[in-house]
Amino acid sequence: MIGFPHLSSRFLLLFLLAIFTGCRTSDLPQFRREYSATLMGMPWRIVLYAPNSEDANAAAAAAFQRVADLNQILSDYEPDSELSRLSRSAGSGRSVPLSPELASVLIEAARISAASEGSFDVTVGPLVDLWKRARRQRVLPEPARLEAALTASGWTHVVLSHTGSGQTTALLRRLGMRLDLGGIAKGYAIDEATRVLRARGIRCSLVSGGGDLFAAGSPPGESGWKIQVGRLDISNAPTERTVWLRDRALVTSGDLFQRVEIKGVRYSHIIDPRTGQALTNHSQVTLIGNQTMTTDALSKVISVLGPSRAPSLARKFNVAFLLFQAPKGQVVTLESPHWYFYEKH
Secondary structure (H helix, E strand, O other), X not given: OEEOOOOOOOOOOEEEEOOXXXXXXXXXXXXXXXXXXXXXXXXXXXXXXXXXXXXXXXXXXXXXXXXXXXXXXXXXXOOOOHHHHHHOOOOOOOOEEOOHHHHHHHHHHHHHHHHOOOOOOOOOHHHHHHHHHHXXXXXXXXXXHHHHHHHOOOHHHEEEEEOXXXXXXXXXXXXXXOOOOOOOHHHHHHHHHHHHHHHOXXXXXEEEEOOEEEEEOOOOOOOOEEEEEOOOOOOOOOOOEEEEEOOEEEEEEEOOOOEEEEOOEEEEOOEEOOOOEEOOOOEEEEEEEOOHHHHHHHHHHHHHHOOOXXXXXXXXXXXXXXXXXXXXXXXXXXXXXXXXXXXXX
């Protein structure tokens, strides 16, 4: 369901401050419009500049429709989605032809898994289920169930191949394997929504899904879209930081909203797929990159691997990072050398 009233953003890690008076991409005056929708099980928001309401409404509707269509491909909770059908083939020995969209996401996921030594893994579906139950019941997963979920996972057991006609196929080698694209699909959908807007002549837009975003173009007189990065939810946390983005993605991962405390230990919704354990190092990772899909996945990788690996991964994938950690209540801040560039106005 698509609606166009202003969307409250109190649930977001990011507060999108789009307060500009115009965005000139042609000789016609450009006017600011805002749209909101609930898609992929989360709130979405589009802010754009267009010469008239008709063009703006049509572009926003097309972008939201693209996200809705992708949900039918990439969702792990829709039983008839392409991803769910692929998961049901696990252990059958059968290679399944993929749509271009699912192939693109799985190929990028495999690239990031390889570069991070398995710290990103789309086969974590069984582990995610266990930890969702743990958060509801406030009881840690049973060791035997955790081991069984680990046995049913492993990114190297997703075999991607290409047919003579150029189509990509996937073979899930382990019985019980279930894919979960929660760490990458939203980023891909944001990129696709932005692409649809551009195809309809919208050059200045901000697309946000669940708090992650892509900022396209730049309002006149400004160096980019003004975005505030959230802070940790502890008393001594550093103040919010402000960045200015032009043709850049911004993604934040952390345990601010999805977490549980069990026996005095704070467990995040982010799982280390190598061990099956939820993270306990209270943290927040914000990345700025060229593409939302890749940046989305990398935010989980750096959350898992922590400060020691953040600089090398950031250089490898050409992203800027801002990392807060408070494992014992004392906040440690680490940022990439060129993060300051985005704070200049």
